[in-house]
Amino acid sequence: MDLNKPNGTDEFSTLGKTLCWFTKTENANKIFLVLAVFCLALFLADFTYHKHGHFHIEEIPGFYGIYGFFMFTALILVAKVLRLLIKRPENYYGSKAIDNEEYPTDQLEQGSK
Amino acid sequence: MISILPTAFIFIAAALMLGLLPKGHIRGVILLITPILAAWQVWNLPVGIYMQVEFVGQTLDMMRVDKLSRIFGLIFCLAAFLGNLYAWHVRDFIQQIAALLYAGAAIGAVFAGDLITLFFYWEGTAIASVFLIWARRTEGSYHTGMRYLIIQITSGVILLAGTALLYRETGSITFERMTLSSLGTWLIFLSFGMKCAFPLLHNWLQDSYPAATITGTVILSAFTTKLAVYALARGFAGTEILIYIGAIMTLFPIFFAEIENDLRRVLAYSLNNQLGFMVVGIGVGTEMAINGTASHAFAHILYKALLFMSVGAVMLRTGTSKASELGGLCRTMPRTAIFCLVGAASISAFPLFSGFVTKSLIMDETANQHYPIIWAILVFASAGVLSHSGIKIPYFTFFGHDSGLRPKEAPIHMQIAMGFTAFLCIFIGIYPDPLYALLPYDVAYKPYTMSHVIGQLQLLCFALLAFVVLMRTGIHPPEIRAVNLDVDWIYRRLIPTLYIIIHAKVVNAFLLFEVVANTLVQVVIKSLYRLHGPETGVSRMRGVGAMVMWVAILLGIALTASYF
Numbered sequence: 070m071d072l073n074k075p076n077g078t079d080e081f082s083t084l085g086k087t088l089c090w091f092t093k094t095e096n097a098n099k100i101f102l103v104l105a106v107f108c109l110a111l112f113l114a115d116f117t118y119h120k121h122g123h124f125h126i127e128e129i130p131g132f133y134g135i136y137g138f139f140m141f142t143a144l145i146l147v148a149k150v151l152r153l154l155i156k157r158p159e160n161y162y163g164s165k166a167i168d169n170e171e172y173p174t175d176q177l178e179q180g181s182k
Numbered sequence: 183m184i185s186i187l188p189t190a191f192i193f194i195a196a197a198l199m200l201g202l203l204p205k206g207h208i209r210g211v212i213l214l215i216t217p218i219l220a221a222w223q224v225w226n227l228p229v230g231i232y233m234q235v236e237f238v239g240q241t242l243d244m245m246r247v248d249k250l251s252r253i254f255g256l257i258f259c260l261a262a263f264l265g266n267l268y269a270w271h272v273r274d275f276i277q278q279i280a281a282l283l284y285a286g287a288a289i290g291a292v293f294a295g296d297l298i299t300l301f302f303y304w305e306g307t308a309i310a311s312v313f314l315i316w317a318r319r320t321e322g323s324y325h326t327g328m329r330y331l332i333i334q335i336t337s338g339v340i341l342l343a344g345t346a347l348l349y350r351e352t353g354s355i356t357f358e359r360m361t362l363s364s365l366g367t368w369l370i371f372l373s374f375g376m377k378c379a380f381p382l383l384h385n386w387l388q389d390s391y392p393a394a395t396i397t398g399t400v401i402l403s404a405f406t407t408k409l410a411v412y413a414l415a416r417g418f419a420g421t422e423i424l425i426y427i428g429a430i431m432t433l434f435p436i437f438f439a440e441i442e443n444d445l446r447r448v449l450a451y452s453l454n455n456q457l458g459f460m461v462v463g464i465g466v467g468t469e470m471a472i473n474g475t476a477s478h479a480f481a482h483i484l485y486k487a488l489l490f491m492s493v494g495a496v497m498l499r500t501g502t503s504k505a506s507e508l509g510g511l512c513r514t515m516p517r518t519a520i521f522c523l524v525g526a527a528s529i530s531a532f533p534l535f536s537g538f539v540t541k542s543l544i545m546d547e548t549a550n551q552h553y554p555i556i557w558a559i560l561v562f563a564s565a566g567v568l569s570h571s572g573i574k575i576p577y578f579t580f581f582g583h584d585s586g587l588r589p590k591e592a593p594i595h596m597q598i599a600m601g602f603t604a605f606l607c608i609f610i611g612i613y614p615d616p617l618y619a620l621l622p623y624d625v626a627y628k629p630y631t632m633s634h635v636i637g638q639l640q641l642l643c644f645a646l647l648a649f650v651v652l653m654r655t656g657i658h659p660p661e662i663r664a665v666n667l668d669v670d671w672i673y674r675r676l677i678p679t680l681y682i683i684i685h686a687k688v689v690n691a692f693l694l695f696e697v698v699a700n701t702l703v704q705v706v707i708k709s710l711y712r713l714h715g716p717e718t719g720v721s722r723m724r725g726v727g728a729m730v731m732w733v734a735i736l737l738g739i740a741l742t743a744s745y746f
Contacts, residue, residue, distance in 0.1 A: 088512035123549035134640035140562045141645040148440035155667040167322035167393040
């Protein structure tokens with residue numbers, strides 16, 4: 070993917086190359102798999118100790134995981150609907166907002182590696 | 183000498199001195215030394231009230247030190263130091279002065295023992311901070327700064343009105359715990375709520391913070407809202423309505439943050455959400471809850487500054503903070519990426535990071551006090567925090583699709599500022615005891631229990647899994663160039679539009695009235711002219727002789743009548 074870009078991976082620092090590993094398409098499945106296994110392990114871990122929550126619902130094995138997964142999904146879906154309602158073009162507020170203007174270049178220190 | 187001066191005066195003196203010094207590194211050194219000196223003073227001052235001043239018949243307590251004001255004073259000094267270190271390259275005199283006076287005013291307000299002193303510093307933070315927005319020097323930032331200033335000043339005016347009413351009622355201006363029982367205390371509550379970005383009063387935050395300069399936003403993020411949190415904790419601890427206000431605050435910004443494109447505005451929404459947790463803590467109001475609020479404010483200032491710093495560094499190098507334009511920057515800005523990830527992990531409250539050991543105080547106490555629905559909302563909001571601050575900020579900036587941008591790594595002083603802040607985030611997470619020792623009340627809380635760690639990891643990792651699934655299925659909303667409407671639409675669009683419409687209607691009505699009135703006047707003039715004009719009956723000239731004859735006839739009739 071990044072091979073098409075003017076800079077090859079060789080020019081990045083060691084740290085940059087390491088982090089770069091996470092962005093590669095061929096590694097996406099590995100990351101997904103590791104995460105899924107880790108989640109499964111966390112779910113199973115719930116059976117290994119005595120839970121002492123404040124509410125009964127917390128005693129359901131994997132309660133936090135199930136709640137997190139479904140609420141996160143719900144959040145994204147609701148946000149998508151919300152976007153349909155409130156999205157406007159970037160110049161909506163015209164010159165009275167910063168959305169449509171460039172950051173002053175004299176206050177930047179731009180430069181490519 | 184230094185021990186009897188209010189801490190705020192150190193900042194004001196430094197700001198006055200700054201103009202006398204030559205431009206360059208010397209000014210930068212002053213900006214760094216001032217907060218260190220101030221922190222040293224706050225650290226060493228024993229609890230008590232210092233510097234009482236008589237002012238129009240009232241005693242002003244300029245420096246009230248107790249455990250609650252001390253922890254906020256210390257974190258404000260630390261935030262000023264880190265912000266100024268991050269802004270080491272800035273040579274803009276206005277921003278340097280504003281940064282000093284703004285931090286000074288916020289610290290002054292924290293140590294204010296009475297409402298009049300609080301009011302002066304309250305307005306001081308508004309006036310000093312707006313220059314960090316105007317310093318961008320564009321038309322958009324000018325208008326945004328104006329909107330910000332109007333709202334901030336209004337908050338101060340409401341505070342003063344509330345203080346006056348409260349004084350009439352109680353005869354005291356001491357800033358202490360209040361109950362919402364009179365108009366005066368309600369006004370003070372409203373004033374604090376405006377600065378604390380309560381729902382519907384919140385939009386100045388998302389409007390103005392992305393409009394400030396790169397370094398200005400880092401400094402802005404620390405003070406104003408946390409000053410309001412402090413003021414609420416001091417004045418309205420245990421006020422139940424705050425629990426519900428806070429819960430709504432944790433909830434609604436996460437939806438807006440999810441679809442916002444400007445990453446600095448995403449962080450502003452996320453800031454709003456974090457304030458919600460603190461406000462819930464204040465509403466619950468027990469010792470443990472207030473401890474939770476104070477410690478969460480402390481940790482929050484650090485990780486929020488860190489996140490703003492990392493996005494700011496990207497902006498300094500690329501000129502934009504829009505997610506749609508960024509991506510894949512980890513290749514050339516790996517250190518900034520790692521600092522950003524530390525901030526993201528801290529705000530998401532991963533175990534071993536600062537958010538974990540502070541937010542859980544509030545959440546556990548909400549559960550302890552039996553607010554199951556509020557507790558469920560807070561757990562949901564925690565997953566929401568992960569979504570926008572934990573995933574969206576680092577993923578769409580440093581990972582994700584390759585934008586093709588190959589910016590240089592952040593300047594070294596920014597790396598030092600970010601590195602130090604990141605270190606503090608991890609240090610607090612691993613070893614929270616020094617922070618707990620600073621809290622207003624004694625802490626008997628163990629964040630690292632088996633069920634807490636596993637529960638939190640489950641929540642976050644399963645949410646992360648949901649994100650990956652949604653990305654792979656293409657359901658996750660893409661980043662697109664757009665603005666989203668929020669409550670500020672009312673005063674930025676609706677009211678101006680209504681004004682134009684109403685103005686046009688009033689002008690038309692007036693024109694119509696003018697036409698009708700003119701016609702009426704013309705009719706009256708014409709009819710008068712017809713009666714009284716020359717050559718009309720009424721104004722015809724008559725001879726004097728004829729008049730004398732008519733008088734004589736009348737006299738004759740009167741005489742004749744008097745005989746009978």
